[in-house]
Amino acid sequence: MLSSFDPSRNWDPFTEMRWLQNQMNQFFESVADRSSSAFPAVNLYANDQGLLITAEMPGFSEDQVELSVQDNELVIEGETSETNEATDWHRKERRYGKFVRRIELPFRVDPDQVDARFENGVLEIELKRPEEDKPRKIPVNR
Amino acid sequence: MSADLVRQDREENVTRLDDHRSVPVYRPDTDIYDDGDRVIIEADLPGCSVDDIDITLENGVLTIKSQQPRQSRSGWRPIYTEYGEGRFERSFALTDDIDQDKIDASVRNGVLRLELHRSESTKPRRISISAK
Numbered sequence: 001m002l003s004s005f006d007p008s009r010n011w012d013p014f015t016e017m018r019w020l021q022n023q024m025n026q027f028f029e030s031v032a033d034r035s036s037s038a039f040p041a042v043n044l045y046a047n048d049q050g051l052l053i054t055a056e057m058p059g060f061s062e063d064q065v066e067l068s069v070q071d072n073e074l075v076i077e078g079e080t081s082e083t084n085e086a087t088d089w090h091r092k093e094r095r096y097g098k099f100v101r102r103i104e105l106p107f108r109v110d111p112d113q114v115d116a117r118f119e120n121g122v123l124e125i126e127l128k129r130p131e132e133d134k135p136r137k138i139p140v141n142r
Numbered sequence: 143m144s145a146d147l148v149r150q151d152r153e154e155n156v157t158r159l160d161d162h163r164s165v166p167v168y169r170p171d172t173d174i175y176d177d178g179d180r181v182i183i184e185a186d187l188p189g190c191s192v193d194d195i196d197i198t199l200e201n202g203v204l205t206i207k208s209q210q211p212r213q214s215r216s217g218w219r220p221i222y223t224e225y226g227e228g229r230f231e232r233s234f235a236l237t238d239d240i241d242q243d244k245i246d247a248s249v250r251n252g253v254l255r256l257e258l259h260r261s262e263s264t265k266p267r268r269i270s271i272s273a274k
Contacts, residue, residue: 041225045218052218056225058186058252084182086175093171094186094253106221121188121252 039099050128058121072105166228183256187230205233
């Protein structure tokens, strides 16, 4: 280690500082990107009949969200606006604005059989598989 | 000998998962702002209704806690998970100018709204300057 220290070489502490700064910026950018890209966060459940998708959307109501289904893609989009009378902000962590979330579904669903409901800020979407796609039990003959 | 260590009563010896499973605790995203007369706190508690939320005030610290919302997902198997479900908890230290007897709370669409009124004596007063 000591041998690598050569005072004749032009060691610039600022170069190293800048490198560190760059690394830090990249790190924080990647963290910020991840959190902003996925709104709303969703969970998917499945059974033989279809799919259940739940999304955490506190503060949203039915008329602020639009759903569309095509083949095996579900699109959730909407907008919330700030409706407060703030004169001074102390903390701002909740989300406002427009969003679009596209979710690839694991199988085809019937676009005519979509049942969506909001309960306490959680959106629940139930999607049915087309009748001909549902898994069938095949009896084993003796 | 070792068999004696195991209780023979079958019912007593069953480990109930529901009782022992630790529930994750999340910190709700919160907006705090001033509207002149009041301080407004709005906290995201998705899935929670009035009955799930507990608000306590102790020694100038306001704490909001929620029970884990009961959801019936029986018959469904999870295939993809982006968010966890659990309890919410967060505390806020109140400043001296907040009237601790005058806090209004309401819940709408999974958002808890607290309105903290300023005590009369600490409200900013306009002092007029008289022209000479």
